[in-house]
Amino acid sequence: MKPIEVKRIAHIVLYVTDPEASAAWYGKVLGMEISARVKEGPYKGGIFLTFGVSDHDIALFPAPEGATQGKEFEHVGLQLAGETMADLQRAYAHLLANEVRIAEILDHGVSTGIYFYDPDGHMLEVLLQRTAHDDGQAIRQLRENGGQADPTALDPLHG
Incomplete structure (x- = not known):
């Protein structure tokens, strides 16, 4: 038994320079409300922003004066609800159409993720989980491939 059983990341809180502008960006790019x-x-x-199920998934708080933006963490991974490569390709097309700055696209073996930046420089990842978590297969695969993170190409799929 683990001392604390964590089910999932419940939410993240980010310091941003302009919460209203950032909320508009998260709404436009990720469909948050x-x-x-x-x-x-x-x-x-x-x-407080939601994807539509939880009371909040991401909160945006005004940054203290002089705060370094976009360096509070490495990135936050957001798993796509869709389960096909076409879903990830459509997400990529949407990011590009909204002129989102893309950092890289990586194949982790268990998942493929598009890494990108919000207006304050926080790196986010939308990922397609390719190996199921339920039976421990994803943990075994990631362990076996040593945390693989290979750059990969992805064609945007419009429509």
Whole structure:
């Protein structure tokens, strides 16, 4: 038994220079909706965003003055709901159509991910999980391939 059983990442909170502008970007690029705005207190001006199921998946808080942007973590991985390479290709076309700055596309064996930046320089990844998690197969495969991360090409699929 593990001391703490974590089911999944519940949410992330990012410091951003302009929560309203960033919320608009996350809405346009990832289809997120605003679930709440912080009206009072130390996080006044913060915005909670949802993909439509959880109360919030990403929260955007005003960055303290002088904060270094986009360096708070390496990246956040967001698993696509779709399960085909065409779903990932459509996501890629959408990112390109919205002039999102792409960092790289990597094949991890168990998944393929598109790494990109938000307006404050935070790196995000949308990924297609190719190996199921349920039976431990993905853990075994990642262990066997030593955490493989090979650059790969991906053709955008429009429509």
